[in-house]
Amino acid sequence: MSLRSKIVLILVTVVVAYAALDNGLLRAFAGHAFGRWEREDAAQDLARVQRRIDAELQDLLGKARLYAGMEAMSRFVGGAAPAFADEDLGPEAMERAGVDLFYVCDERGTVLWGNVLDPSTRESVRLREFPREALSLNHEALLFRAQAGHVAGVMMTHLHPLLLATVPVRGPEGALLSAEVSGFERPAHGAIVLGRFLGPELKQRIVDGELALVSDKTHAAPRRIELLDPGAPDLPAELLRTEAGQVYRAGEDGLLHAYDRLSSLRTGEKLVLHVALERTIEAHKRMSVNYALLSTLIGGLLILLVLVRLLQRIVVAPLTTLTAKATEIGRRDDTSIRVGMPRTDEIGQLAGEFDRMLEKLAKSRAQVIETARLAGMSEIATGVLHNVGNVLNSVNVAANLATKKTEDLSLCDLEMLVGVLQSHERDLSAFVGQDPRGKHLVPFLSELAGALGTQRKSIQDELRALNQGIEHIAELVRAQQSFAGTKGVFENSVLAEEFEGALSICRQGLMTCGEIEIVREFAELPPVRVDKHKLMEILVNLIQNAGQALAERGGSERRLTLRLARAGERTARLEVRDNGAGIPAENLTRIFNHGFTTKKNGHGFGLHVSANAATEMGAKLHAASDGPGRGAAFFLDIPMQVTSVEEPALAAA
Ligand SMILES: Nc1ncnc2c1ncn2[C@@H]1O[C@H](COP(=O)(O)OP(=O)(O)OP(=O)(O)O)[C@@H](O)[C@H]1O
Ligand SMILES: [Mg+2]
Known part of the structure; x- marks a missing residue:
């Protein structure tokens, strides 16, 4: 893999790793923040619905206080004005007050007057939870709180959930409504109980009011608000199980579901508030995270391109030139090539050092070649001298022998013969023919000739060996003289x-x-x-x-x-x-x-x-x-x- 590819690979890896890390962190932190924002939005809905219901209860309480404050009512409860109920209480009065339940009890819970209207038909109906004759002193409607001095809350009935408000009616005589139950500071002798059914219409009114409020907000996510009975299907189990506050669930339908419970007068009963919110915030989060990822990648790629371009110019290209030169030098075995890079940075220094190294290499190579040549010459010369030495030994021996044999030549005999012949110069024929010594002359001469011939042959042999040796030496010397080329x-x-x-x-x-x-x-x-x-x-x-x-x-x-x-x-x-x-x-x-x-x-x-x-x-x-x-x-x-x-x-x- 080329240097350039490696650099690109490393940079791409860095950019991708950075983008992945950045995206991961963004998802984690932004996800958390956006999720909280989304839940807060839903929680606000829940709280506002709660407040609306509280407002309804306050309205009921206000009305109950009005009635309880009427002198006629006080007298009626005290039994002094029995006609009051027939004249001033009735369906019209209930309609005016906007209530569906109206009970007047005395201090023992006996219902002095009572009526329940169906919220849709406006007909009188019987409500199991509110007997017509008397309410027990433990009835939720009569469980006044010491601090508040009144009852206000939701109570489940077999018809609809009921918003209930009860206030005491005080009489001048101060007849007591069971003190430990009421906890009143001042004596009371009766109670006004008002109720309003949380039927479909009221629910709708509350929800519509809420939605109208929400839709005023710009960029509000579409949502659905419901008031559900505890038996409604698909409620989260933890909502029913625990007393914990709100419960949030990201549904498979792509909505965020938020649940809360309304405080109820009867323990174990839960009226459930439900807000289903379209997850536009989540969608915005996803989109922003994706945009962030995209911008990181694009930014990273741009940086990468610039870096690659710079690295290419500053590092890769000079290194490529250097490598190409080195390869060429290796291929052509030519140490005269130079890189010649006029730069002052590290690469320029490297190239300069490279050139200087080549210079030295060329010089030392020339030296090596010269040394090798001299060494070769000396080795050859040694070999030749060795052989010359070998041959000279033989030549020496042959020359010595030839000398010795020349010395040994039978010249004394010849000289002696010449002396004898000179002394008989005048009577040479008589000496040869008659003298007993002269008679030996011819056989002696032929013997001498034979001996001389043998000696000559022996000397010739030695001289031939001598010649051969000398010729060999001459050839060796010739070879030495022309060893390089021949x-x-x-x-x-x-x-x-x-x-x-x-x-x-x-x-x-x-x-x-x-x-x-x-x-x-x-x-x-x-x-x-x-x-x-x-x-x-x-x-x-x-x-x-x-x-x-x-x-x-x-x-x-x-x-x-x-x-x-x-x-x-x-x-x-x-x-x-x-x-x-x-x-x-x-x-x-x-x-x-x-x-x-x-x-x-x-x-x-x-x-x-x-x-x-x-x-x-x-x-x-x-x-x-x-x-x-x-x-x-x-x-x-x-x-x-x-x-x-x-x-x-x-x-x-
Ligand atoms: N015929 C042989 N028998 C035993 N050893 C031998 C024989 N020929 C050569 N060698 C061994 O090989 C060695 C190298 O022989 P070489 O002829 O190269 O050198 P050298 O005879 O020692 O010296 P020179 O250079 O004078 O010939 C000898 O020293 C010897 O040990
Ligand atoms: Mg030898």
Whole structure:
């Protein structure tokens, strides 16, 4: 993934995470606040309905007080004006007062006058809860409160819920209405009980008044207000169970339902107020939260775009250039390329450092190449000197022998013969023919000629070996002079002859190693194209190492076997085997390392140079040994179809 994509991904993740967190918090806090607002709205409705009902009760109370304050009423209750009821009380009076129930009781609860009108038909009806004859002194309508001195509240009846207000009627004589029940400070001798049914009409009136009020408010959510009997369906269980205040429920119909209970005169009875509110506030909340989310996202995206653009210009683009340059340098292996970024910030410094590093790299690379070249030269020079040294040993020995043999030439005999012949210069024929010494002259001469011939041959052999060695040295020196560019010259060679040549170079050296049996096992092989001098170099090294290994072992039956065979259809194998000191298994590959030697005066170059030479001519050199004291064998495998100079190099590669 590119740097740019990563940055974009990180920024997008940050924006989305921020938006999610912000939205979550907003939902939690705004949800809470909006929900409270919504409930407060419903609670206000509930409270206003409560107040309206209270107002109705106050109205009833006021009317009851009016009646109780009438002197005629006081006298009627005291039994002094029995006609009062027939004249001043009746359905018309009730209609005027706007009440559905009118009871006048004396201090014992005896109903002096009483009537109940159906709210819809306005006919007189019997109300189970209000007997016509008398109300018990425990009747809710007579349970005056000490503090208030009156009764006001809702009472459930079998017809409708009833708003009820009772006030005492005081007489001058102060006849008592049961003191512990009434708790009156002053004596009373009767009571006025007024009631108004909370029937459908009144309910509607209250609700309509409420709704009219609400609809005056701007942006008010549509709502439904109801006064429900306790038996109404779908009331929340907790409303009936507990005495807790209001109950709110978010309905599946998408409305908020708020419930409250009206205080009732009879415990256990509950007239329920219900407000069902459309959740416009909730909808507003959702919409605002969504708008907030949208604006956060849009704002975040805008910031993101600006940031990405800036990062692209300030960071990504320069880094991309830097990366492209680095890649190009790697691909083209060209340390002359420079980034060249004229900036002063960290990226500019990085680019500057990068360029400086390249500068140093180019310099040190040139140094390394030079060092490697010198090292290569010195390694090759070492190899060449080593081989020259090897050959010079043989050359030295051959020259010494030739000198010695020249010294040994039978010249004394010849000088002695010349002296004898000079002394008989005048009678040479008589001396040769008659003198007994002269008779030996011819056989002596022929013997001398034979001896001189043999000595000449021996000297010639040494001189030939000397020549061969010198030629080899010359070739080695030529190779050294032109090591960098030249490749060896390949010629058709008879491998057996090459073996013999190498052996003759080493012969004198081998002689210094004591008595060694040399075994030749040469198979018939066609001529093979090889670089003769490289081959010579390798064989001389192998034979010398074998001689040294045999010398190291000591003892008798020391054998050097030179074998020529096929190692496959197209490979010739030259093997140099000895039964000398042997090689430990762990050294079998190390012996080819430059400088590895186990010899006191060794250099560890011979096998290294030989292995390199083998590779250069497309051959392979490897060793085998059964371990210390059990001899060693070196194999040089040469491909036989080599016909050109380039091919071995290819094969070697
Ligand atoms: N025929 C052999 N038998 C046993 N060990 C051998 C034989 N040929 C080589 N080695 C081991 O391999 C080592 C490396 O041989 P190499 O010819 O490279 O170096 P060297 O003979 O020690 O020294 P120089 O550089 O003078 O030849 C030798 O020191 C020797 O331990
Ligand atoms: Mg050696």
